[in-house]
Amino acid sequence: MAEAFSRVATSEAKEFIAFHIGAQTFCIDIMAVREIRGWTPATPLPHAPNFVRGVINLRGAVLPVVDLATRLGLTQSEPTARHAVIVVQSAGQIVGLLVDAVSNILTLTPDAIQPTPEVASEIARTFVKGVVAAGDEMISVLTIQNLLPEPVLDAA
Amino acid sequence: MDPMAAIKQTFFQECEEQLVELESGLLRMEDGDDDLETVNAVFRAVHSIKGGAGAFGFDELVEFVHVFETTLDLIRSAKLAATPAVTKTLLRASDVLADLVRAAREGGSADAGAVKIIADELSALLGGAPRQDDDGKVSVDSLDFEPVCISLDSIFDIGEPEAPATQDFILRFKPAVGLYAKANETLRLLRELGRLGETSVECDTTEIPLLTELDPEGAYLCWTIHLTTSAPEQQVREIFEFVEWDCELSVETADVGKLLEALQESLEPHEAPPAPIAVAELRDTSVATDPAPTSFAAPSDDHPAAARAEAAKGEGSGAVQATIRVDLDRVDRLINLVGELVINQAMLSQRVSEAGLSRASSVAIGLDELEQLTRDIQDSVMAIRAQPVKPVFQRMSRTVREVASMTGKSVRLVMDGETTEVDKTVVERLTDPLTHMIRNAVDHGIEKAEDRIAAGKPEEGSLRLSATHRSGRIVIEVADDGAGINRARVRQIAVDKGLIPAEANLTDDEIDNLIFLPGFSTASSVSNISGRGVGMDVVKRAIQALGGRISISSVPGRGSTFSMSLPLTLAVLDGMVVTVGGQTLVVPLTAIIETLQPKKESVHELGSGARVIATRNTFTPLIDVGAVLLYRDEPIEPTSQVALLVESESGAKCALLVDAIQGQRQVVIKSLETNYGHVHGIAAATILGDGRVALILDVDAIVARPRADMIVADMPAAAE
Numbered sequence: 001m002a003e004a005f006s007r008v009a010t011s012e013a014k015e016f017i018a019f020h021i022g023a024q025t026f027c028i029d030i031m032a033v034r035e036i037r038g039w040t041p042a043t044p045l046p047h048a049p050n051f052v053r054g055v056i057n058l059r060g061a062v063l064p065v066v067d068l069a070t071r072l073g074l075t076q077s078e079p080t081a082r083h084a085v086i087v088v089q090s091a092g093q094i095v096g097l098l099v100d101a102v103s104n105i106l107t108l109t110p111d112a113i114q115p116t117p118e119v120a121s122e123i124a125r126t127f128v129k130g131v132v133a134a135g136d137e138m139i140s141v142l143t144i145q146n147l148l149p150e151p152v153l154d155a156a
Numbered sequence: 157m158d159p160m161a162a163i164k165q166t167f168f169q170e171c172e173e174q175l176v177e178l179e180s181g182l183l184r185m186e187d188g189d190d191d192l193e194t195v196n197a198v199f200r201a202v203h204s205i206k207g208g209a210g211a212f213g214f215d216e217l218v219e220f221v222h223v224f225e226t227t228l229d230l231i232r233s234a235k236l237a238a239t240p241a242v243t244k245t246l247l248r249a250s251d252v253l254a255d256l257v258r259a260a261r262e263g264g265s266a267d268a269g270a271v272k273i274i275a276d277e278l279s280a281l282l283g284g285a286p287r288q289d290d291d292g293k294v295s296v297d298s299l300d301f302e303p304v305c306i307s308l309d310s311i312f313d314i315g316e317p318e319a320p321a322t323q324d325f326i327l328r329f330k331p332a333v334g335l336y337a338k339a340n341e342t343l344r345l346l347r348e349l350g351r352l353g354e355t356s357v358e359c360d361t362t363e364i365p366l367l368t369e370l371d372p373e374g375a376y377l378c379w380t381i382h383l384t385t386s387a388p389e390q391q392v393r394e395i396f397e398f399v400e401w402d403c404e405l406s407v408e409t410a411d412v413g414k415l416l417e418a419l420q421e422s423l424e425p426h427e428a429p430p431a432p433i434a435v436a437e438l439r440d441t442s443v444a445t446d447p448a449p450t451s452f453a454a455p456s457d458d459h460p461a462a463a464r465a466e467a468a469k470g471e472g473s474g475a476v477q478a479t480i481r482v483d484l485d486r487v488d489r490l491i492n493l494v495g496e497l498v499i500n501q502a503m504l505s506q507r508v509s510e511a512g513l514s515r516a517s518s519v520a521i522g523l524d525e526l527e528q529l530t531r532d533i534q535d536s537v538m539a540i541r542a543q544p545v546k547p548v549f550q551r552m553s554r555t556v557r558e559v560a561s562m563t564g565k566s567v568r569l570v571m572d573g574e575t576t577e578v579d580k581t582v583v584e585r586l587t588d589p590l591t592h593m594i595r596n597a598v599d600h601g602i603e604k605a606e607d608r609i610a611a612g613k614p615e616e617g618s619l620r621l622s623a624t625h626r627s628g629r630i631v632i633e634v635a636d637d638g639a640g641i642n643r644a645r646v647r648q649i650a651v652d653k654g655l656i657p658a659e660a661n662l663t664d665d666e667i668d669n670l671i672f673l674p675g676f677s678t679a680s681s682v683s684n685i686s687g688r689g690v691g692m693d694v695v696k697r698a699i700q701a702l703g704g705r706i707s708i709s710s711v712p713g714r715g716s717t718f719s720m721s722l723p724l725t726l727a728v729l730d731g732m733v734v735t736v737g738g739q740t741l742v743v744p745l746t747a748i749i750e751t752l753q754p755k756k757e758s759v760h761e762l763g764s765g766a767r768v769i770a771t772r773n774t775f776t777p778l779i780d781v782g783a784v785l786l787y788r789d790e791p792i793e794p795t796s797q798v799a800l801l802v803e804s805e806s807g808a809k810c811a812l813l814v815d816a817i818q819g820q821r822q823v824v825i826k827s828l829e830t831n832y833g834h835v836h837g838i839a840a841a842t843i844l845g846d847g848r849v850a851l852i853l854d855v856d857a858i859v860a861r862p863r864a865d866m867i868v869a870d871m872p873a874a875a876e
Contacts, residue, residue, distance in 0.1 A: 043739065043849040045828075045835055046785035055832065055841060055849045060496050062841045062849055064832040094831050 017086065018104040018139055021069050022077075025139045026099075027106055027132070032088045032144050036102055039083040053079075053098055058087065065096040071147055073123045090144050097147065106139070108132060113141055167208040169481065171257045172547075174201040178250050179550050186243040195238070198246075199228045203338060205257070207398050214260040217253075220271060222401070223278045224249050236281060245281065249274045251554050322353070322386045328406045330378040335402035337373070346381065348395045353385030484580070487540050494530075494537050495728070495824040501530045502821070502845035531822070538725055543583045545623045545632070546574040551587060552594050552621055559598040565617060566605060567598050572622035578630045579725040585702055586632070586722075589695040593634045593718050594619070596692070601638035601716055611713065613637065629746060630724055635717040641710040643667045650676060668708045668716075672696045703839065705804075705856060729825055731852065732800070733818040733844070737787030740850045742823055742842055743800060743812070747855040751817065752799040754778075759794050769799060769811045776801065780813045784858055785837055804859040812858065825852065 016027040017036075042054030042065050051070040055062050065085060069076045077100075085096040113130040127146050132139045181198035206221040227246070230236035252274045259265050327349070331342055349355050360378040364370070383392065389407060396405050505523050513519055553569050560567040602608075602617035609615055620635040643664060650656045650670045662670075670676060674693040699706045704722035723729075731742035758770040759778065768775040778799065782788045799811040823842035826849075828835060839854035 041848065043841075043851065044787075045832070045851070046787070046838065047836055052832075055828070057843045057847050057849050060492075060499070060826070060843065062826045062828055062831060062843075 013107045013109045016106045016108055016141065017102060018106050019084070019086065019099040019102045021072065021100050022074050024074070025103065025134075025137055026068075026072075026142050027139050028086070028088065028097075028142050028144055030105065032090060034087040034089050034094065037085050037087065037096075038081055039079045039085055039098065040081075056085070056096065058094070058096070061094065063087065063094060063096050065098050066147060067098045068147070069098070069100075072127060073121075088144055106132070106134070108141075116140075164212060166481070167212060168257065168261045170208065171205055171261075174205050175250065175254050175257065176547050176550055177201040178253070179247070179553065180546075182243060182247050182250055183550075183553060185238050186240065186247065190238060192232070195228070195232050199225065199232050202228055202253075205253070209260070210397050212260075214256075216265070216271075217256045217260050220256055220275055221253065223275050223282070224253065227278045227281050230282065242281060245274070245277050247557065249278055251557070254554075322384055323389075323409050325381075325383040325385065325389070325392055326406075326408045327381040327383060327392070328378070328404070329381065329396070330404040331375050331399070332402045332404070333373065333375040335399050336375060338399075338402060340399050340402070342377070342379065345395055345399070346379070349381055349383055349392070352387045352392060352395075353383055355384075356382045482540075487537075491537050491541065494534050498530055498534060498728075498822065498824055499843050499845070499847075501526055503847060506845040534728065534822075538579070538728070541580045541725070542577040543580045544575045544577050545583055545586070545630075548583055548587050548590060549574045549621055549623070552590060555591050555594045556598055556619060559595050563599055564604070565598065565602055566615060567602055567617040567619055570618060570620045572620065573624050576623040576625060576630060577724075578623075578722065582630070582702055582722055582724075585698065589698040589720075590621075590632070590634070592692075592695050594621070597634055597636040597638070597716070597718075601636035603639050607639075611639075625724075626721070629721050632720045632722065633717055635715060637715040640712040640714055640716050641668050641671070641708070643710075643712070646670050665709070668710050671708070672706070729823055729842075729852065730820070731823050731842075732820055733850070734798075734800070734814040735816045735818060736785065736814050737782040738815075739785075739787055740818065740844060740848070741781070741814070742821075742850050742852045743802070743814075744839070744852065744855060745820065747802045747804070749801045749803055749809070752801060752811065754794040754797065754799050754811075754813075756795050767794070769794070771801065771811075776809050776811045778811045778813060779858060781853070781858065782813070782815070802855050802859065804856040808859050810859040812853075812855075823850075823852070 015030040017030050017033055018025055018027040020026075037058075040056055042056045044054040045052060045064070048054070051067050053065040053067045055064050057063070067076060067079075079098055082101070084099050084102050086099060086102065087094060087096050089095075113132055115130055116124060116128045117131065119125070124140075127142050128140045129143045130141045132141060178198055178201040181194050181201065184194050185198070202221055202225045206218060206225055209217040209221060224246075227236070227249075231238050231242070236242065252271055255267065256271065329342070329345070331340075335342075346355070346357060358380045360380065361376070363376045363378065365376070370376075385392065389409065392407055396403065501523075505527065508519055508523055509515075549571050553571070556567055556569040597619055598617070602619070603611070603613075605615045608617065618637045620633070622633045622635075624631050647656075647662070647667050647670070650667075650673065651658045651660075653675055655670065655673050655676060656662070671692050672695075674691065676691065676693070696706050699720050699722070702722055704720055706718060706720045708716060708718050710716040729742075730745040732745055732748055734741050734743055752769070752771060754769055760768050760770065760775070762768050762775075767778040769778045770776075778794060780792070780794075782792070794813055797813045797815055798817055799813055801809065801811050803809050823844075826841045826843060828838065828841045828851075835851075837854055837857050838851045839857075840852045841849050842852055844850045
């Protein structure tokens with residue numbers, strides 16, 4: 001009985017990678033994730049938005065790194081080797097997301113994701129697709145597309 | 157990909173090459189080169205296309221090429237003089253041919269009207285005889301030959317549907333001299349027949365004259381082949397597909413009805429006409445001749461295997477292929493790998509020196525050798541991609557012809573430095589902007605004939621397309637001797653369109669460059685030639701996307717020159733590695749003229765905040781790279797820094813302040829646009845020996861920056 005139930009659940013369920021930034025927990029769809037690597041110092045880009053940490057070398061490719069803490073308006077801490085970069089792919093673009101630590105892989109059915117509670121925070125409404133209750137913790141499900149820097153058009 | 161498609165693709169690739177050969181040969185003929193070799197080269201190109209097209213059954217193409225070939229053959233045999241009018245027609249025929257090839261490739265159809273016009277013109281050159289065998293024309297038996305051909309077609313129609321399991325064919329095959337001249341060989345044809353089934357071959361040698369009368373390049377032999385095969389007649393005929401215009405061929409099935417027997421009888425009289433080949437008067441430069449006594453010995457015996465063995469010997473001495481075709485993706489993968497190798501090698505060197513090994517240690521020496529080798533490999537790999545700009549240039553001559561005839565102008569295209577080599581990607585992506593510039597130059601740059609005469613210039617306009625290597629870049633210029641840019645009008649348009657304020661004080665150069673502004677499009681000049689919705693701003697963007705610059709210089713009444721400077725390769729760059737505000741940057745070495753140590757007394761303030769540096773009594777603007785890239789807020793003391801004297805593509809000089817110079821190195825260019833976007837002042841990125849990303853400075857953007865405030869951000873535009 002229990003087995004049958006779980007099979008039904010997994011057929012619709014998706015996997016998510018959960019990670020911490022400060023005291024909060026977030027997750028993103030695992031299908032977008034290419035790999036997870038440790039933080040290495042990035043080369044800053046001039047004229048870049050403040051949430052773009054710079055670019056790093058990903059096996060020969062130049063990879064921009066987005067500081068998720070800054071992007072989500074949270075307190076930014078100086079990254080160390082213990083911080084993680086989640087490499088995600090979206091619409092042909094590959095970008096690294098800097099987070100404090102990756103914690104878990106979650107399997108969630110669509111109905112487990114509740115709509116984002118009405119809060120005043122602009123950032124919460126822009127990036128959070130929904131929330132999930134995990135024990136006494138709340139995990140925010142992020143949409144990746146909005147997190148990435150807009151492709152900068154050639155102004156020159 | 158199925159094998160047929162692959163072969164077809166090869167055919168079209170070869171067609172492209174042949175078309176290039178054809179056009180360059182015709183252009184040489186147009187220039188008055190009446191060397192027989194040139195005519196032969198042109199003939200060969202057309203002939204190869206015909207052969208392939210026939211094999212794939214592109215009938216429309218074959219029909220046209222045949223007329224074309226016949227015309228060329230007349231010129232080759234000096235029966236038709238290559239007058240300018242004739243070469244013009246031939247050039248237009250080559251354009252049509254290119255269209256037909258494209259139509260065949262893309263499965264569409266060419267402009268039938270245009271094909272017809274040219275085909276008729278060619279036929280007119282032939283003296284009104286559109287489809288004639290080239291040998292037939294000079295020999296008496298051509299009239300006899302035609303009906304044979306037709307009646308055999310009807311045999312074919314009847315014969316094929318009722319083709320039994322095995323069939324006996326009687327083939328009579330009489331090569332004309334042209335067959336040998338085109339380097340075909342009877343032995344191979346016979347061997348091919350042998351592959352279809354049991355053959356017995358008889359050779360009729362009765363026409364061979366006495367040795368004293370024998371023309372070594374003549375054709376005297378006639379074969380009768382009895383073939384028993386399960387293959388349909390069509391397959392038998394296909395063997396002769398390449399030579400059908402150069403021989404008399406009859407294929408009969410031994411067991412078709414009486415009608416055919418009757419026909420066969422009617423053929424007999426023509427079968428052995430007294431040497432119809434008026435060989436002696438036929439030119440024919442080719443050496444291919446039938447080594448008479450030896451070669452028919454083998455096929456005429458009854459053993460196909462023996463014939464095959466004999467033929468195999470002949471094949472072994474075939475031409476050696478000097479080139480190979482390689483998929484571009486493979487080359488690119490190799491280039492990427494070598495790029496990684498360079499980075500890795502640099503990384504290794506750095507680790508070794510960090511480990512405290514002396515430069516004289518065997519490890520360090522080995523690494524030095526490795527570095528040398530890596531560089532050699534890289535150069536060789538890059539050379540694979542290097543291509544002469546010739547094909548692109550040649551395409552332009554067609555554009556000039558078309559636009560000139562549409563506008564009723566007479567324009568001559570002079571090409572210079574077509575052999576200059578540049579990366580294939582650059583060559584490919586050059587076509588569109590160049591086509592547009594050429595169109596513009598012919599349509600707007602060069603005046604109408606009467607205006608030219610009034611201005612005291614030759615009636616024929618001249619357009620010069622040149623390519624040269626200049627300090628590690630390729631410079632391509634399009635220069636016309638037309639009226640030059642009408643600055644008053646350009647300025648007025650720019651003001652009307654709100655691109656510049658009415659009171660703007662612009663130099664002549666700046667006005668000329670207004671045509672590159674987006675939105676600069678003169679409604680009155682939109683014609684069906686230039687006005688295809690592509691403005692000069694698009695040209696500029698295309699060139700910039702290649703890492704190039706475009707500039708224009710114009711002298712009223714004397715013409716305009718568009719000058720494009722492009723990198724030779726999009727993959728590597730020689731750079732100076734510098735430190736700015738704690739960050740490592742790469743400055744392209746080609747931009748750097750010299751390095752300076754600024755002294756207090758040579759740095760002067762100019763206005764508020766701007767500084768210049770004096771070098772040998774010239775004052776050059778001093779730009780703090782760290783401040784431009786926002787690496788630091790506070791301007792710092794120039795004397796503590798190093799200045800790089802750089803020159804931009806436009807010739808503007810500038811001194812860039814950097815903290816320190818680390819060294820010089822070849823770097824692999826990595827795109828920043830792929831995953832991020834364009835960053836002002838940064839051309840691209842690279843990966844250094846320590847594995848970190850370093851940014852490559854866009855010197856031109858940095859130098860142009862102070863000037864950018866004067867004129868609106870940037871200047872692209874539509875037609876003049």
